Amino acid sequence: MPLFRKPATIKGLLVFHVLAYNGARLLLVCATAGIVLAVRAAADLAIPLPAVLFIALAASLPFSAFAFRKLRRTINADIDAVDRTRAEARKSPALRPSARCSSRRGNQSHVK
DSSP states (O other), rough: SSSSOSSSSSSHHHHHHHHHHHHHHHHHHHHHHHHHHHHHHHHTTOOOOHHHHHHHHHHHHHHHHHHHHHHHHHHHHHHHHOOOOOOOOHHGGGGGGOOHHHHHHHHTTTTO
């Protein structure tokens, strides 16, 4: 049984891919911070922890642009799919949101 089930909607898939991408980047920052902490301990350097975290962040984020290129392209494809779905919904009256949603925007009598 898979750890996560695949989302059924395009928006759900986009959210899943964005969360996976950000989680991977966060793990890369943590791994880089661990490497910097190990070097600090091995070389007996006096680098404060905020500086270690800044170094890890500065080193890992540009690297993640190359390391997670495929995931970023997947996210861009998902965004294009969501945009296409929205454009089709605007063109077709059958796919538009219900009238109840649009009437909420126009009725602002409850706002003081």
